[in-house]
Amino acid sequence: MEHIRTTKVEQVKLLDRFSTSNKSLTGTLYLTATHLLFIDSHQKETWILHHHIALVEKLALTTSGCPLVIQCKNFRIVHFIVPRERDCHDIYNSLLQLSKQAKYEDLYAFSYNPKQNDSERLRGWQLIDLAEEYKRMGVPNSNWQLSDANREYKICETYPRELYVPRIASKPIIVGSSKFRSKGRFPVLSYYHEHKEAAICRCSQPLSGFSARCLEDEHLLQAISKANPVNRYMYVMDTRPKLNAMANRAAGKGYENEDNYSNIRFQFVGIENIHVMRSSLQKLLEVNGTKGLSVSDFYSGLESSGWLRHIKAVMDAAIFLAKAITVESASVLVHCSDGWDRTSQVCSLGSLLLDSYYRTIKGFMIHEHIHSCQFGNFLGNCQKEREELKLKEKTYSLWPFLLDDQKKYLNPLYTSKSPKFTVLEPNTVSFNFKFWRNMYHQFDRTLHPRQSVFNIITNMNEQNKQLEKDIKDLESKIKQCKNKPTDGILTKELIHSVHPESPTLKTSLCFKEQTLLPVNHALRTIEGSNPADNRYSEYAEEFSKSEPGVVSLEYGVARMTC
């Protein structure tokens, strides 16, 4: 709390991000230890978690006050105008401190209390059981086994305790290989394809320099290819651009020399590193935040940001990996520099294409890497750090909350009937890659589609279930009636049961209302839109001039409700 000087500022304005005219809401701004909260005159609340803040900017003082712009990690951008510069300065300084919490313990996840008891908390953490997951894949088996080499984090601090390796790889081989790999991250199993008996393995770059080699490492790779009874050669995918990998050789790192390793096929994939990706995302967001953006600025901005190019590169790599397994039954070893960014992207996307289990909510949780800070799953950088932080005692797991709320996240078009190994083969022709508006503009509701297909289909599904139940009820009624002597009663009852008062028809009436006035925020149906939001004309100011004979605007009177 020592960072907070001002807890409440009144008469603050919240500006509409895209509006060319200065449309705004006035309200009160509150600063708490964990959140920034804005309540407008309609009592609508806007909550911003300090840890979500990526950037705070105080702009030059204007006649209406001091502008404060906050960019969040979830792509929200809020633009406040604080009447007094002093207040703005206080809030600005507080947010600077609060958004840069150096210690994990100060994070909201450690103070968040969702009223779960200890056993519920424990169950939440146990939802994701990695050993169980490997068992599902069919590991351990005659070729792959659990290794205890890293049980005490002695070989590699950033790996978990439990690692799966080829059965024929002895401990000295593993230890030897880990010494030849950056950060000790030696090749381990990431995904096992039971049907093809092929594996996806991951590691970091070898410390090969210009000519160094390591027999143990060569043995370990050979062990991986031998663990595949179908295909003797394996692919080694270096997910970096070739130039980057070559530059690494000067620092004593690098990539595998095909001459030293038997039965490998080496391949560069060309995904850029996190620094390039970060600036690409920044450029993308910058372009999209421009007021009065034209179509051609949007597309040239999209192109120069390179964002879709990066997305396509990751996708192409994952498809290459999936094809190696399904078409050639070949195992694949994936690495980049340290083996924790690009490698994770490619391995997880590849297994998502291969295994339909990962396309279920539970399966997706298991290897998903989204960041959130309310819960402990994405705190810390590796298992060892998470243990030291005692996350399981001090914070709550995200997963049970997602599962409880999973209706919001279910795809009504999903069919679970496809067999386990239905491989997805996305078409990577360029025009199939789209700017994900609902992600990068999730808070700019005026840009969203106005009706949600998912909302409607989910409602329809529910309605169908209700109808099926009604059919059953009616059928059982018919059976009962058949046993009764008079036909007259039978007809009367049947007519009665399809009378407008019946629950079925009532549902359908409600249904109609629901589609027009959706309440489910998560499905992202737009609740209001009017022509002013969309800025069809630079003549807007002409419209609002009160001239004789011109009717003034009646915004809000006939607001769109679908």
Next chain:
Amino acid sequence: MEFAELIKTPRVDNVVLHRPFYPAVEGTLCLTGHHLILSSRQDNTEELWLLHSNIDAIDKRFVGPLGTIIIKCKDFRIIQLDIPGMEECLNIASSIEALSTLDSITLMYPFFYRPMFEVIEDGWHSFLPEQEFELYSSATSEWRLSYVNKEFAVCPSYPPIVIVPKSIDDEALRKVATFRHGGRFPVLSYYHKKNGMVIMRSGQPLTGTNGRRCKEDEKLINATLRAGKRGYIIDTRSLNVAQQARAKGGGFEQEAHYPQWRRIHKSIERYHILQESLIKLVEACNDQTHNMDRWLSKLEASNWLTHIKEILTTACLAAQCIDREGASILIHGTEGTDSTLQVTSLAQIILEPRSRTIRGFEALIEREWLQAGHPFQQRCAQSAYCNSKQKWESPVFLLFLDCVWQILRQFPCSFEFNENFLIMLFEHAYASQFGTFLGNNESERCKLKLQQKTMSLWSWVNRPSELSKFTNPLFEANNLVIWPSVAPQSLQLWEDSTNK
């Protein structure tokens, strides 16, 4: 003329057909007067029946004795035929070339087509102007039907029956017609029942450089205003272009003569600029190099989505004037047959729930495009693969359909029809067995006796078996005005129309 003269080789065996999304098929190629047919003579295989009028361009090349003809269709498909024998290949190619570029409309397929289905309702009589007018007459008595153009003498591109203000007689209309481009005097396009405001459309006023005026014209459009109210004139050209038009005898309404009207200029591109945009777009879509940067820069350079945004924005502005400002509007560009119709028809999609139903949308196409004199024959003569830079070819109608698709995507439950309906309309506008889109206006259609000699597209579409393909299962009647977003992030490329 006999088609047989043009068909040098009617049949070739062992031809291999390649087309996107299908495996190659070997079979017999047959040429008829109107079709190119490939049959593998096996059951259960998809055969090719291609209308010659659907062919936009052909290329041929030879490798030894094997000839290849690449057929580029107006619906953007690219089909490849491998034909053994150089002579056969050359014959086929020149026959296709001749048959796909027949000059006379009366030789087109619709004049030869005999329907294999039972006609339940004759589409030529499905949307009569009198019936459409009845929809309004219950709400207002300020308008009347005029038969002044009965013989197409007042305005060659207008239908015989138009809706005009009741207080304006036919004599005045004749005078106004001489003051408007192509005789297109202001007529009613849409009546907004909620507040009685209207959309009118016309050709540009012929003010010329010395600021000519026409009292009857001023009286006509003022007759549509309620006491003390003002209206908006939306000119679909930039002020600059409108000013330049004066040198050629055209022009725009001057404030001094139309004090109750405020003019708004919006710039919507026309003619070859749109045609070039389509050519670039389709070229970009056909680029198979999988290079992301190249795709994005080509998409941007095509400007297609910029045109979409301009048209949609203008239509939204028109709808905003009507529904939010409570002001009537007059819309025109130069001729009043292209961008004007895009705007009037899209504004109705936004404002009028009926135009989002299948029947209502058909009525809209009939009223605002066919009867209103959009020159389909000229505009749709060639498509994205044409090389001839004719001034009058332009994908104006396709852009309109694309804009409808953009709104449909944003309001997926508010339309009774689906995307296939829009694609079907696009295909039939460019090549069809039906007579609906033949000719440039009602006058031409009358002379061609299309009603007697050809079948209407609507006769075919409005049968339950066809309608089921075009129905949106998510449709829930939505009686509200629908305001689409026109931000670049909200507009998308309509791939299904361009990628076949």
